Structures are given as C-alpha cells and as structure tokens.
Amino acid sequence: MTLFVQVTLDGLLTGLLYALVATGLSLIWGVMDVINFAHGEYLMVAMYVSYWLGFLMNIDPLFSWIGAAVFVFILAALTYKLIIKFTVGKSALSALLATFGLSMVLKNTALYNFSPNFRLLSDTILGGKRFLIGDIVIPLPQVVIGIFAVVVVGTLFWLIKRTRLGWAIQATALNKQAAELMGINTEWIYTLVFGLGGACCGIAGGLLPSYLAVHPEVGSLFSLIAFVIVALGGFGSIPGAFLAALMIGLVEAYSGFYIAPVFKYVAVFGIYIVVVMFRPRGLFGW
C-alpha cells in the first residue's frame, strides 16, 4: 500500500510539473491556433537563465525563476512580434515551420554559446530536500514545483474566465475580426498570450535546475510530452491540460513501476495515438 501511495504521489508531482509546461502551450494553441514547436526550447532557455543566475550571482532557483519567467516572457513576446505575426492568417503549416526553425536556432545558439556540456547547480535550497510521512518520501523540489503549477494554472484560468482581459482573450480566440470590431486590440492580445504561454514554461524551467541538469537538448522530451498533454486535454482547454498532465504523470509512474521503467514513455505516447484515433479533439475539447 505504501508503495502504491508513493508511486501515485510521484506520478501526481510529475504531472504537476508537466501541467506547468503544457498550460502555456495549450494557451497559445487555443487562442492563436499556433503549434509552438519552440516550447521545449523556451524551457531550456529558462533553465539556462536560472542556472547562470545561480552560478554567477548565487541566486537560488527558488528565486531565479522570476528572472527566467520574465526573460522567456520577453522572448516569447518577441517571437510573436518578429516571427508569428507574419504567419497569422496563412497556412497553419507556416507558423509550425517557423517555430520549428526557431527551436533549431535556440538549440544551436545554446550549443554554440554554452557547449553541449551538462551543467548542474549544487547546494540549492531545495536540492535533495524531502520530508517523510511514515515511509512515504515527499520530495521538496517537486512539491514546490507542484504548488507553483496549481497557483499558475489557477491564476491563468481565473484570468481567462473572470477578468475583462480574459474575456478579450476569449473573444480574440473565437473571432478575431469581431473582437477587433468590439475595440479589442488583438495584436496586443496575441503578443500577451504568446508571452504568457512562454512565461508558464519559464517558471517551470526556472525552478528545474534545483535537481535537473541543464543542456541544450533538455527541452526536447518535455516538449513532446506537452504536445501529448495538450492533445489529450483538448486544444486550448486550460483545465483540460491540467487534468491531462496529471493523467500523463500517473500513467508514466504506474507503467514505469508496475510494468517496467523502459515502458513508461511507450505508455504515454501510446495514449496519445489512441486519443488521436478515437477522440481527436481531446478528452476535454469541444
């Protein structure tokens, strides 16, 4: 029983991390119909920002996530202004290819500037910390990321559903021309949405160096899992992405422990194939 609870807890905590990464992707996808292939690289950039703030200025990831989130917010907003803006209204493939190109640029820029070496922050505030309830280990870094995930996703959901800004974002997502006729500055909304989507990823990336090594390829698998989550949750549905992330985390943990660790990503991507086949709009999509 203890083992089951431990595995469930591990799955939920992993799911919360995935939720933080995937929510931004879902937001961008839902509002703008843009598949952001550079999402994993935003995570990587955030991890580097957090790492360098820690390495050079001794700022712990517990605080440097703010810098990482702001940096990636600006990076994502610029992505819209300099790249995505020119693909709006054109074939969906053009935005997809543009962000794929951006992911290559970001990855290779990191390779060129920081080399492919793994970088690890030692002695972080959260690193290796845990508390015990009986035999159940509760790892502090993951718990903190989980709390951030709940707060960020909750705030984003509240923002979209309960504020005038959120209504403007929804209106823009539903009908850009009509929103403009109502006086909504859709250009500004798009920039903000891209920035917010990136910032969610930036927060996750800013906290991750507490226990995960930083390198130019680190975002790739996170990016793929985020796509699975968004497809599973329903395109553009923030609660959908949140619940789907928890499901994926649990699937990964249960299949990894009760079948075989090497099987866990097979199960995750297997679910994606099943969902795409039988419910392409996702479990919570409309």
Place this chain on the structure above:
Amino acid sequence: MRKFLAIAVVAALVLGALGGVAAAQDKVIKLGTLYPLTGPCATAGQRCKAAVMTAVEVINNAHPDLDVPLAAQEGVMDGYKFELVHADTQGKPNVGKSEAERLFNQEGVWAILGSYNSAVTKPASFVAERKGKIFMCGCSSSAALTERNFKHFFRIAPTDKTESHEFVTFMDWVNEKYDADIETVGLIYENTEFGKHAAEEGKAAADEAGYEVVADVAFSPGATTMDSEVQSLKAADPDVVFGACLGGDYTLWVRTMKKMNWLPKMSLNYCTGYQDPMIAKQLGDDGNYFMGGTGYSPQFADLMPAVAAVEEIYKEITEPSVPFDSDSIKEAAAMFVLAQAIEKAGELDHDKVAKTLHSNTWEAPLTLSGEVAFVPGGQNELAMSYLTQLQGGDYKIIYPPEVANAELVYPMVPWEER
C-alpha cells in the same frame, strides 16, 4: 635560344615546386573521428575528440621530451602526417553509420577512430569492415563488438564482460575482508547497445558467482524523471547496484536516489557518468562513495608516469581545460597504437596494417597495463582497469589491494549523514 632556356628553367622550377606540393600532399593520412559531439553524451565525445587530437599533435610533430611512442620523430613512415576529419554522431546509431559512410566515401579517410557509444560503434564499424578499412575503437565497452570476428576492428578498452567479472571478484573480496554479507544485485542501465550488454554481462557474472539478481531496471536515455527507476530499485533493495547510465542520466539517477532517500550498500558502475570527472565535480558530495572500473584518473599519476606531459597538451586543447579521464585516454592510446602499426607495416594497405596490429604487442604507456595486444575479433587482451571509489571528489584506488591507495568506505554513507 636563351629565352627558350629561361622559359624551360622556370617551367621546370614551377613543375618541380608543384611536384613538391603534390608529394607533400600525398604524405597525408586522413583519419576520421566519430564521437557524440552534441547530444546527451557530448561532454564525453568532445573529450574523446580532444584526446585523438592530442595524440596526433604528438605524433605529427617532434616532442623528444615525451616518453610515448613516435613522439621523438615527425609523423610516420618517413614523413607521413595525420590529418583528422571530425564527425558528430549525436550519440545516435543511424547518424553514426551514415557519418561513417560519409567519412569513407566523401572525405576519403583511411580509417576511423571512435565512437564512444557502443550502440554507435556497432553499425559504424560494420561500415568499415564491409569496406575492408580499419576501425580503431578506444572506449566502447560492449563485449558484443569484439565477438563478431571482424578482421579490421580493434578495441583498446576492457569489455563489460571483463568489468562484470571484476565486479563480482571484488564483491567476493569485500565479503571476505569486511564480512559485508553482500548477497543481492540490482541492475540499472540505459536501454541501448551499451546498457543492455552491460546488464547481460553483469547478470551472467552475478549468477555465476552465486549472487541473486533481484532488480533489472532498463530506462530510456534522456528521461525527464527517474522516479520509477529508483522506486523499482528501492522496492527490491539490492545490496549492490551495477549501473550503466551515461552523462545527464547518471546525475539524475544519483539525485533521484537522494530524493527517494535510498542507497544500496555499494554501487559499481561501468564506464558511465561515474567516470566523468566533470560530472563527479558537479555532483559534489552527492557523487561520493559510488564506485566503478577506472582506466585513468589524475590520481593514477604514479602508476602511469608518461601521461602527465601528454596531458599538458590535452589540457590546452580542451575547453574548459580538463585532465584526461578514463574514456578519453583510451582514445588517445588507440591513436598511438594505430600510428605504431602503420609505422611498422611501412605501407598503407589496410589488410597489412590489420595483420600487423594482430601480430604484435604494442607499447601503450597511456594504458594501465602499458601494453596492448589484440586477439582475433580485435579485443585488447591486456586491457585492464582498477576499481575506484569517489572519496572527497577524488577517484581513490580500492582494488586490487596491491595498488590500492585508500580504504573502501562500506557501506555507502547514507544521504542524511553526509
């Protein structure tokens, strides 16, 4: 007539000069290097590349102060110099294979050195064998590589089979000397050619020696978490873990064990992240008390006196400047052995050089045994490593006892007591 003579003399000089250039160009032996310069094992790949560059620098130019083969002269075969063409495998077998083909077909290299990951070395060396060209492998450790009976494949490193036997012999010794009561073994390994073969050999050696294998955990390299992997080990709670995890996976494994508050009594690692001094340094105290087979570390200086001077050149090439590690030094040793064989064969016929490699014992001061000799299939039968334990960030030799420079810390110090 005078004008004609002048033109003839100038023409002769020009032709002579061109001929000289042509002759100089002909005296080049192009070699390909095939390492993971990007991707999850890039740190190790970059160092392996720098190690071959170091060896070529020593061989191509006169370094009479160095006590390694061919250092005193310039090049081989009376003036032939080596030129390296580097290729990146990204740690992927398909990329390694196509890059091997490109190196031979388009770059026209004479032989290839590489390629760190056993999974890459396997198909890449198949390309070389099919072409009848030499593939010189420094540190890939899968025993399967030298069990194919290839004629042109040579490997300097000990295999996972050798290391697995070393591990169980060591465990017997620990049981005897420390009354350690080691009975069970767990395996954790990346799901690749290297990891799977290491695990197979580890399991076979443990079974043969009477240890029970209670956990067999394969994982996908580059995983986002290793919770399930460590949880599976923790549930089985083996006394000793045999690990085959590279680069970032190794750091995640160690940190996840800390997170889960679990350690085996002893952790023995194949040529993995454990052997990377940079990773050991970054892990800090968390990296201590892990163990593994080690072919070189700066703490071995007294045992391998010729290394220090060569290492100075290596340190200038690497960025950031680092000493040799257990893997990279084998790639340098491989280059020195290949160059000696070409020198001794006296020609560039691949079959002749391969035959020469097989039929001689080579001076190899950059290896622990000091010599290299190949058996059919290309395995260096003199390959050896020592078992080390990271203590205070240093690789201390623990076994065999006659060369040990530190006492074993057993069991590993629990996380909360560090």
